Amino acid sequence: xxxxxxxxxxxxxxxxxxxxxxxxxxxxxxxxxxxxxxxxxxxxxxxxxxxxxxxxxxxxxxxxxxxxxxxxxxxxxxxxxxxxxxxxxxxxxxxxxxxxxxxxxxxxxxxxxxxxxxxxxxxxxxxxxxxxxxxxxxxxxxxxxxxxxxxxxxxxxxxxxxxxxxxxxxxxxxxxxxxxxxxxxxxxxxxxxxxxxxxxxxxx
Amino acid sequence: xxxxxxxxxxxxxxxxxxxxxxxxxxxxxxxxxxxxxxxxxxxxxxxxxxxxxxxxxxxxxxxxxxxxxxxxxxxxxxxxxxxxxxxxxxxxxxxxxxxxxxxxxxxxxxxxxxxxxxxxxxxxxxxxxxxxxxxxxxxxxxxxxxxxxxxxxxxxxxxxxxxxxxxxxxxxxxxxxxxxxxxxxxxxxxxxx
Numbered sequence: 001x002x003x004x005x006x007x008x009x010x011x012x013x014x015x016x017x018x019x020x021x022x023x024x025x026x027x028x029x030x031x032x033x034x035x036x037x038x039x040x041x042x043x044x045x046x047x048x049x050x051x052x053x054x055x056x057x058x059x060x061x062x063x064x065x066x067x068x069x070x071x072x073x074x075x076x077x078x079x080x081x082x083x084x085x086x087x088x089x090x091x092x093x094x095x096x097x098x099x100x101x102x103x104x105x106x107x108x109x110x111x112x113x114x115x116x117x118x119x120x121x122x123x124x125x126x127x128x129x130x131x132x133x134x135x136x137x138x139x140x141x142x143x144x145x146x147x148x149x150x151x152x153x154x155x156x157x158x159x160x161x162x163x164x165x166x167x168x169x170x171x172x173x174x175x176x177x178x179x180x181x182x183x184x185x186x187x188x189x190x191x192x193x194x195x196x197x198x199x200x201x202x203x204x
Numbered sequence: 205x206x207x208x209x210x211x212x213x214x215x216x217x218x219x220x221x222x223x224x225x226x227x228x229x230x231x232x233x234x235x236x237x238x239x240x241x242x243x244x245x246x247x248x249x250x251x252x253x254x255x256x257x258x259x260x261x262x263x264x265x266x267x268x269x270x271x272x273x274x275x276x277x278x279x280x281x282x283x284x285x286x287x288x289x290x291x292x293x294x295x296x297x298x299x300x301x302x303x304x305x306x307x308x309x310x311x312x313x314x315x316x317x318x319x320x321x322x323x324x325x326x327x328x329x330x331x332x333x334x335x336x337x338x339x340x341x342x343x344x345x346x347x348x349x350x351x352x353x354x355x356x357x358x359x360x361x362x363x364x365x366x367x368x369x370x371x372x373x374x375x376x377x378x379x380x381x382x383x384x385x386x387x388x389x390x391x392x393x394x395x396x397x
Contacts, residue, residue: 023375026235027319031228070316071287078283082276101326104279108319110232176390177226181383188376196371 008127012134018111019142020191025111029143030180032102036159039147040140041095045088045103047136049080050112051129054120058128061121073116074107081106111139142187149183150174210340213333217344220393223320224352225386230320234353235378244357245350246304252346254286254293254315255324259342261285262325263335282325290316320349355385 018024025046032042053076057064064072085103089096096103106112115135120128151157154174156164173179208216223229230251237247265281294312298305305312315321324345328338359381368377 023235026231027228030231071284074283074287074316075280078280082279085279086276101323101330104326105229105319105322107279107283108322173387176387177228178383178386178390180228181379181386185376185379185383188379189371192371192376 005127005130008130009134012131012136012138013141014138016135017138017142018135019139020187022111022114024114025109025139026184028102028105028109029146030177030184032099033143033146033150033180033183034154034175035151036144036147037095038098039143041088042099042102043136043140043143045084046106046109046112046139047133049077049084049106050115050136050139051132052080053077053112054115054128054132055125057116057120058123058125064121069121070113070117073113073121077112077116078107111135145187146180146183149187150179154179208337210337213337213340214344214347215392217341218348218351219389222348222352222389222392223323223345224349225382225389227323229323230318230349233314233318234356234382235375238353238356238360238378241354241357241361244353248346248350248353250293250312251315251318251320251349252343254289255321255342255346255349256339257293258282258286258289258321259324259328259338261289262328263333263338266329278329282322286321286325287316320345352385356382359385 012018016022019026019029028042028046033039053073056076057073060072081104084106085096088099088103115132119131123131148158151159152163153171156162156168156170171179174183217223221227224231224234233247233251238244262282262285265285266278269275269278269281290313293315294305297312324342328341333341356378360378363377363381372380
């Protein structure tokens with residue numbers, strides 16, 4: 001069963017979603033998902049690095065010696081992360097301050113290294129790019145899911161726009177670190193539950 | 205506040221802003237290696253050690269890059285230094301303590317992609333710590349990481365005997381436990397000055 005080009009793209013969105021299914025790259029997912037805007041920025045920045053580094057790794061895969069491949073991947077990723085870091089700083093200082101060291105920490109996001117090692121290093125640049133796009137979008141989607149829930153419950157707003165009236169009492173816990181763990185756990189439970197429900201009629 | 209005392213840096217890094225439970229750094233090993241108490245302790249020790257050495261190296265690198273006026277190389281240099289430190293530690297342990305080397309196994313090389321270590325290097329540079337402050341900060345971060353890992357491993361060993369709903373097994377229950385731990389650590393917030 002040869003996977004088609006569209007499959008390379010689509011699998012990252014849901015079936016192999018990097019956060020909900022593969023549970024990769026947890027640190028930024030939990031740390032910067034306290035508001036929808038932070039989550040979106042982080043997702044886009046990570047996707048950008050993921051796409052470019054996958055493309056470069058796939059293009060250079062014939063020249064990278066197997067013994068030092070991880071070091072090469074890390075260097076490629078670190079260069080693109082530096083670019084993104086300066087880009088975000090140029091676009092919005094405020095956003096840069098909110099995300100803090102977590103932009104630099106994209107370097108050690110296991111998702112990017114995992115895609116470089118498991119997919120980009122054995123496929124053509126085009127397929128690697130499609131795969132990275134899918135994974136990046138899936139990652140951004142998951143981040144948004146968490147960020148939106150935490151912002152709505154924790155601050156009563158979405159993308160900074162207040163949703164409820166004055167009477168709303170925000171759940172401060174959702175903005176705190178503990179809320180990140182709880183929200184992700186809730187999403188995982190929901191998704192496992194949905195999968196079980198769908199699998200049951202076919203299995204019986 | 206401009207020049208925090210060493211004790212406050214240590215307490216801040218280990219308890220108040222615990223790397224795992226407040227900053228979400230090093231979640232991968234936190235969820236992956238916390239199944240058994242014994243491996244958790246060893247992993248904590250290895251990570252703390254690498255943190256200490258790479259913190260020293262990062263301090264030196266920052267000074268050199270500052271002198272050269274090339275701050276954009278900082279991230280690249282840090283990553284390379286951490287990767288080589290891990291390699292060095294691996295060789296040293298293999299030479300002087302083969303038994304420990306076997307016990308740590310795959311966890312040693314994996315330390316390279318532990319974001320907590322890169323974060324120590326980045327935070328100390330951002331906050332412009334001096335050499336002694338860097339050392340204490342790295343020690344505190346390592347102690348905090350080990351503490352969180354050991355607490356989690358202890359709870360998960362008990363959890364194995366508990367009856368869980370089918371859905372919650374695996375990652376979900378670990379995340380819920382981590383959330384409760386994190387709430388408990390919020391109690392230390394009063395200690396920061």
